Amino acid sequence: MEREQQTDLIRAQLRRQRTLAGMNQEEFGRRANYSASTVSAVETGTRPVDLPFARRADEILETGGLFESLLRSAQRDAQPEWFMPWAKAERAARHLRYVNPTLVPGLFQTENYARAVMRLHDTRPEAEVEEMVAARLARQEILTRERPPQVVAVIDESVLRRADAIMAEQLAHLLRMTELPHVHIHIVPATAGLHIGLCGPLALAMLSDGTWVGHLDTQLYGQAPETEEKVAKLLGIWECGRGVALPEDLSIALIKEVESQHGPR
The missing domain is CATH 3.30.870 (Endonuclease; Chain A)
Known part of the structure; x- marks a missing residue:
């Protein structure tokens, strides 16, 4: 999977899991200690998903390490092919x-x-x-x-x-x-x-x-x-x-x- 596709998948899953949990961006941000604008920037791709954000998302949304796993996979693939x-x-x-x-x-x-x-x-x-x-x-x-x-x-x-x-x-x-x-x-x-x-x-x-x-x-x-x-x-x-x-x-x-x-x- 291409790097862009992987990051798109992470952002899509973040939005999906947040919505399924019944949280808007402001409430999720409050629980995760991020501003609603930061959450929006991550979900829209204007700010990259980093490991602390992925871990907090896993904790709050109870996803069993899903986002950390997806992010680590994307980070490995971010290396040049050579x-x-x-x-x-x-x-x-x-x-x-x-x-x-x-x-x-x-x-x-x-x-x-x-x-x-x-x-x-x-x-x-x-x-x-x-x-x-x-x-x-x-x-x-x-x-x-x-x-x-x-x-x-x-x-x-x-x-x-x-x-x-x-x-x-x-x-x-x-x-x-x-x-x-x-x-x-x-x-x-x-x-x-x-x-x-x-x-x-x-x-x-x-x-x-x-x-x-x-x-x-x-x-x-x-x-x-x-x-x-x-x-x-x-x-x-x-x-x-x-x-x-x-x-x-x-x-x-x-x-x-x-x-x-x-x-x-």
Whole structure:
């Protein structure tokens, strides 16, 4: 089902279930802590349905998680088609490995950081930005599920030092992520100089059968290495990147140091 059809279905079901419950938009909004104008905007499509709204709708209309389920499905499909194979591998992975010299990896991005990244394409419509942000945040749920993957990420120090108002919040979030026992973040310090990770971001996922899947991002799209030999090379590159990064405790200390320089959140 196309993304537009899915969102149309969610809005139609919201209107239908609200009507069946005998509530107008004002009464529903009062119970859900939204204004009647917000409810109208969601139902007519001028405002996207987000997860808090879907959850409140499920609670008030007693729909058994219908709207949250529909929204999560739509968010997964909001990813570009070329990204879907990696998104599937990421959800199924037992182990995940990332190297990123330019940005905080998507699994660790805050909503504000993700939104700023999506807006770097200055002609992208705001509705599309919000859909992409929601899809990115939906990916992060693998980190808190009952059996999460082990995640090891290598990030360049320069990523932490972007002089931007959103970075204090983002760095605080990174530190919270490091408190999860299955998440390990390693920072490549500026003193490392040139290193192989600067050649570009990469991601690797090990599936339940032991197979590794790779993913490479470009400015236009992502691609998956199609042979075992190429995936093996990516694993070697990842090991090199990890080799020049700081140990976990020193990485956390560096994140805290940089966070303190960004001022209050």
